[in-house]
Every structure is written in C-alpha cells, then in structure tokens.
Amino acid sequence: MIIPLSHLLIFGAILFAIGLYGILVRSNIIAILISIELILNAVNINLVAFSRTTSISPVTGQVFAVFVMAMAAAAAAVGLAIVLALFRVKNTVLSEDINLLKW
C-alpha cells in the first residue's frame, strides 16, 4: 500500500504547527530547541515525500534531507554549548529569567 502524498504533507504540516506552537509557548530553552527540531523534521518529511512524487530527480529531496539533518546537528552542538555557557553564568535555562537586556 502506498501512502498518498497528501497524507504525508498533512502530517508534515501538523508537525510544523506543533513545532511553531512549542517555540511560542515553552519557556524552557531546551524545549524551544526541541520544538525547532520538530520543524526541521516536518521539513524532512516534506522533502522526502516530494522527492518520491514531484521531483525531477528522485534523489534531490533525500540528499537535501540528509543536509538538513547534518545542519541540525551542527546547530544543536553550537546551541547547547551556548545554553551551557549561559547556565554557568546565570544558573537558569528558563527564558523568562533571561532579562538583563531589554527595550
């Protein structure tokens, strides 16, 4: 049984919406970073689904998805390093406690 494209795209869109909601609502920085990863996964689902259906070359989308994963890993490495450095000086990972700079 082949899953139709529309199902995959709706799944991707729902994942995207959950990720966006998480970014806006969660106050823990780690949780926000995880929400961003959710969006990236939504993108990957889209890319792979499209690469099977509409793409001219069947590998383009898949290769793109691998690039997205690699980039997400790099961004997570830098992101967690910065979170750790922040935790060392401020002892918090909650976004509402990060309030030295305003207006």
Added chain:
Amino acid sequence: MNTLESLRYFLPETFLICGAFLALAVDLFSRNKKIVAALSLLTLALFFFLAKSHPAPAVGLSLFFGTFMLDPLTQFVRYLVPAVTFITLLASLNYRPLLKLYEGEYYVLFLFMVFGLILMGASSNLLMIFLSVEFVSILSYLMVGLLKKDARSKEAAIKYLLFGSAASAVMLYGISLLFGISGSLDFEAVGQAVSRPEYFSLSTLALIFFLVGLGFKISMAPFHMWAPDVYEAAPTPVTAFLTVAPKAVGMIALIRVLGIALAPLSSQWQHILIVLSILTMTIGNLSAIAQTNIKRLIAYSSIAQAGYILMGLAVFGSVGIQSVLIYLVTYALTNLGVFTAIIIVSNQTGSDEITSYAGLAQRAPGVAASLTLFLISLAGIPPLAGFIGKWFVFSSTIQNGFYVLAIAAALNSTVAAYYYFKIVKAMYLTPAETETPVLAAPSLKIALGMTLLGTIIFGLAPQPLIDWIQHIRL
C-alpha cells in the same frame, strides 16, 4: 558546470578557505595571537586582489552544478565583504575585552564568515541558500557569545540563537514547499513553476516563509526583536560587523530569491515590502530616540537603515537594485566608522553610555570630529557618502511612483537626524567630567582614517562608484 571545471573560477574562495585553516593551525602553535591577526589580514587583502584579478563575467556563470552563481553581483560581494572584514579586524586588534580570551579563534571565525557570506551572496539554489544562511548564522551566534564571563553577551547569544534557528527553520519549510511545486532546487526552475496559477497560494506561503528567514538576517520588522539586544551586548567589533556584512549580503540573497525564484509573484512581494519597509524604518527610528546607550542607539538606527534599503528592494528593477547596492557601500563605510569611534571611546572610558561622550571634543578632537561626520553621513546630509546612498534610494522610489514610501522615508529621516545630533550635542556642548585625553591605538586610527576617507571621497566624488555599480544587474 561540474566541480573540476568550476574550481578554476573558484580560486579566490579556495585561497580564502586555505588561509583560514592555515590561520587556525598557526593559532594552535603560536602564543602570540597578533601573528594570527596579521595572517588573517594578509589573507583578506590577498583575497581582495585575487578577486580583482579574476573578475566575474558580465553574463552569469553557474558553478558547481548550478549552486554558485558567478556574476557581477557576486563580484560586488567579493569586494564588499573582505573590505568590511578587513576594517573590522583592524578595529578589533586593540579592543580591550577581547584581548584576554580566544583572540586567535576570533580572527579565524571572521575568515570563515567571509567565506560563508560569499557563498550566501552567490547562491542560486535552494539547498545552497539554506546551507549558507545557516553557516553564517551559526558563526554569528558564536561571535556574539564570545565574551566568556559576560552574562549579557551570553544572553544576547541565546536570544540570537533561538530567533535565528526558528527563523531559518520556518524558511526551510518554505524551501520544502518550493521544492515540492517545482521538483527542482534551481532558482530558475522554481521561478517557472511559481508562475503557474494553480500553485499561487502555495508559492505565496513559501514567499512569506522566505521573508521570515531572510528578513531575520537583515533585521526587517517584525523580525527585528533580536537586533537591539544582540548589537548592544556583543563585542563592539562584532556588532560593527553584524550591522554591516550579514545585512548587506542578506539583501543580496533577497535580491536573488525575489528576482529569480519568486519573480512571478512580484506584485505580491512589492506590496509586502513597501509596508514592511515603512514599518522597519519607523520602529527603528522611534525606538532610537529614547536610548541612552550608544550601541543600542546605533542598533536601532541600523534597523531604520535596513528600512531605507528595503525601499530600493521594493522598487526592484535595475534602478532599484543599483540604488540598494550604492546604499550598501555608503552605509557599510559610515557604520563601520561610527563603531570604530565607539571602540576608541569605550577602550578609554569603559562605558558605552552617551553621557560618557560628554566633552569628547576637548578630550579627543579628532575622534569627535570624525564621529560627527559619520553621524551626519548616516543622517543623509550632503556632501558625505550617506547622502549619495539616500539620494539614489529616494530617486528610485520617486521615479517609479512610490510616493507614499518616499514621504514616509523623508519624515523618518528628520526623526533620525534628531537622535544623531543628540550625540553630537553631548560631544560638543556638554562639558567634560575629566580632562584626560582619549588616546587611540594606531590600528584603530588606521581603521578610523580608512572609513573617514571613504565616507568623504564617496560623498564628494561618487561617480566612479556609480559607474561601476551601473554595470551590475541581476
């Protein structure tokens, strides 16, 4: 063109990346970090001349299987970005807070940054633009958070990281939609698919997602929230760099995306850009009025400047693009000059508050006079470079009948003049608390001199610059 054939045209960039790795290796073995700095400056200077001796063909040349577009616009990036970085590194050499930690890595990060920015300005492929935007973003997070013990620097870095990753994730979703409708990653192919009426709603959605991602890079309202915090708390030379180089290259990436991949939607994005341009400059200028910290004030002013640049982008066409490029050159010189002066003062006083600029005219007449000239140029008053940039942007909007935009920008310019002159007033009319002269290190003097010279020359004799830029088209 395949990889091996492309490498011949990619020689300057190959040289740059080799220089960056060499500097990294030298940093590993050398105690004296000034050697790394000298090597970085040398690499940048040689890159500039290599790029000059390998000019881009007038008709674009598509390298690396269509990911890297070598055309006059890329050549513009190849000149602008190393020049900006060169001046930034000169200004960093004696920046106090930086001297104790990670000095070597700091210089090397800039070299990689130049490479990433050139890729970003040259990308003509959806995969390439995503990778280069992320490349530049990740390096910027690191640069902002470089001050180890400083809680504000860390806080700014985390804000930048969260905003930036969210914006590029949203942009990536837009990219996946564009890939879906066109089946290809190439801008030209995407452009053809976008023009089909049945994909109108999907491609409009992708357009909005793209504007989120690239709008974040150029600090366009309503995605500008990170900018004041990041610009205030980052090390000052990094602020100088971030307000100029990624913003300029983000504009150029936006020109490519809007002008090729999303060209069929031009009536849509033109309206969006007009509204966002007015919003950006108004928010920037109104928020700047009340600021007491000079870095934060210039941060808001640079948001407002992005609004003026967006005017040219909204006009588009060859006139609009040329006005954007001229504005970018004049703005880059002037803003770098302002920040060099800020570094000189903060090295002496340890403060970025406008009150510490009181009586600067007695303590450092040269710095005060140059800072005044830079601020006048930012305000767009003749005969300095900023006026030339503003004149081209305004005339391009009026020629194309965007009168509302021109009027809004003119009103905004008067507001901007008010807060620029607030600094000038503090320097010349408020008496100084101490008489200690403010001394500048030679490298800072050179950086200040270069930017000042550029600001004056491009203001008095802009013709060579204009002639050169008139050859550039998309």
